[in-house]
Amino acid sequence: MQIQPILATLRHHKLTAILLTLQVALTCAIVCNVAFMILQRVQRISLPAGIAENELSVIHSRFIGNDSDPWVKQHKADLEQADWAQHQVDLAALRAIPGVESVAAVRFALPLDKAESSYGTCPSKQALDRAMQLMSMHGAGCIDVSVYDGSPGLITTLGLHLVEGRDFSPDEYVLGQKDPPVAIISNALAQHLFPGQNALGKELYVGKRIIRVIGIVGTLLAPNLHGASRNDDTMIWPQLAESTGVFYVLRSAPRDRARILREAKAALLKLGPGRYINPKYVETYTQIRAQYFQRDRTMIGLLIASALGLLFVTALGITGLANFWVGQRTRSIGIRRALGATRADILRYFQTENFLIVTGGIVLGVILAVGLNLLLMKHYELSRLPLWYLAIGAIVLWLLGQLSVLGPALRAANVPPVVATRSV
């Protein structure tokens, strides 16, 4: 196959060829970056929370009894203690629902649930002092850690895996916001606070509190994702819910969840003081997770749609133009055929022409893609585009080009030599 005559023809249609090249280049640049964004979002929404996500249901209850409520009158002296006592009654009732394997009461935070409380945590007294001096944790070796709390049974209910150490013992639990003596931390936090050491038994300095690490769990995602290096920096404190509002977490077989939520709501409304159950917070953990990533899923759909749309429009352009050129060159194709060119020669001619144009587009597109990536990195927290995306983008565009040109090229190959003898 000689490239010379193809180049000569293209020179004839310089402007059109350049336009098509530009279109391929822009498509290549945008599609490479879009594909990269899609993959990043997919990675984000598939982060494991580290808990038994498919087996959990969550229901929020809030006491709203007022002063005329007999329960409130009776417990006025120590409402906090009374609240926890009532939560225990609730927990027992929830545990009695058929199909419920275990339950726990949590004040407000669950992985990916957005409500968050976090504390600056230091691995040593010196680090804490340094942080106080700097008025910032950065540079002092301290980390902002998301804290979970929960009643006994939380570890089992969430389905967390203790990789080292033990669960809390009953005497380690404190009521509400009192300072806990011990904590269970995530593996990631253990490595971030005590790199190269065993974190078990170490003491954490959290403001004025000194808390001993008694257990380490595997993955445990924070309520909000703040970035890959921080997502897993979490710990659990043995605190008992003393608040009027409380989340009950129920573990069961996945298929029982809808029924259990219904029964749990009915059971809670029957019990104890005046109670408000917000229908918004009667949901499976799967729903909580879906809400957290809702925007990401919209974005993934949109990105896929626009990438496909772009490729489609570019394929349209290539087919349209190739069709046109075939029509325009029917006579010269006929002459070539009459002079002895085979069908395969004609087919290959158009395929090579397309390959040349698309290659030009890809070369330009790769440069544009890197430029676009730099721009996106500056304005929209995107990371650097790995080079193999460009390679895949190039292959996709070559294939797309060949596919779009195939129809017109076959039509050209079918032009009979006799056309050469006809006038236009």
Add this chain to the structure above:
Amino acid sequence: MFGYYLDLALRSLKRTPVLTGLMVLAIGLGIGASMTMLTVLHVMTQDPLPERSAHLYTPHLDPLPINFKTDPMGTNPNQNLTWQDAMALLHAHRATRQAAMAGTDSLLWPQRPDLQPFFVDGRFTTQDFFAMFDVPFLEGSGWTAEDDQAGAHVIVLTESLARKLFGSANPIGQTVRLGASYAVPQGFRVIGVTPDWAPDPLFYADASASFYSDADQFFLPLSLSVTSHSETGPNFGLTGNISGWGTSNGDKLRDPDTTWLQFWAQLDTPAQVRVYRKFLIDYSAEQKSLGRFQRPATNAKLYSLMGWLKHENLVPDDVRLQFWLAIGFLGVAMLNIVALLLAKFLRRSGEISVRRALGAKRRDIFVQFGIESALIGVAGGLLGLGIAQLGLWSIRQRPDDYAHLASMDPSMLIGTVALAIVASVLAGLLPAWRACRVPPALQLKTL
């Protein structure tokens, strides 16, 4: 001549139906995608109070200690004002109207036996709020300065909450009972009913609000937020960021180191704005000389309403990104059409040279092809309109807080078709120019 060119264009397009279809589809997809996103951006950045916004300003002070470091992930205490500063600005009366405010989420105890207690969003504010934001009243009116001073137990309801509580009965003079958990609910006398009024975005809300979906259902005098306590604690839950940097405990809301209030002022003339800006700086300087403020007095800022929304940066990054993506799409679609039109027009070199030889001027050829491109634009615009409506419909199905706003107003509808025509005429410029330069004689020879 126009009719003739139109006829020529139609004939030409009909001769190549597939190619024409491809071009219309390409421009339609490009226009549909970009107009969908343009509409979303348009509704998200619209003026929430078109008649008032030019005169509304929000002052911001900087009472933070000099060595205070703001957590980039967390909230900035400077977003809001302290009780002390808000009261000082309020009582200075330097603006035509001014109001301080804060969001609340209260437990409402209905008197109707068939209704369970429920939580409802509302706002604490001061007297001028209604007149300053031009809130209409269906019945009754707002409260007076004396009510503000005394912390009178009065309440203004929105229509739907009034109807929910009192049905068709006249709500004025009725009592609404509000109270936190375990507290004795207190009674508030209804003195006014407004229509369901909520600017989009809810510009006066705290930074933690969902600006496009939150709405206030009742309004109470601000002084109640700090005075209304029962045995078990404050009677109202406040929504929004309450952030402090001090160590003093006790009455947290009135603590000079705790910010939680929003403040708006009506300033009618540029001179008034200048004077008010100076007043803020003077006030800061005074506070600094008293030792309360540590940072430069010139840190005090006065934002206009639209300036404040811009500062708050309400449009999510994702929406911006989608917009640029759509623009890129339109660009590729246009390039596509330029190439196709060029090939198409130049293929008709024979026809052009005949027309030129018969006396058509270059301008005539140019206009003829321009009309053909515009025709493709009209068809593409109509298709794009359909695609954009589909796109907006699918956005309205999403649970995002701005989703319900995603629909086109008449100006956007016209804009869509106009953009399509402009885009296709632009795309036709180069091909038409090339076509009109086809020399008459040379092409005739090849026929």
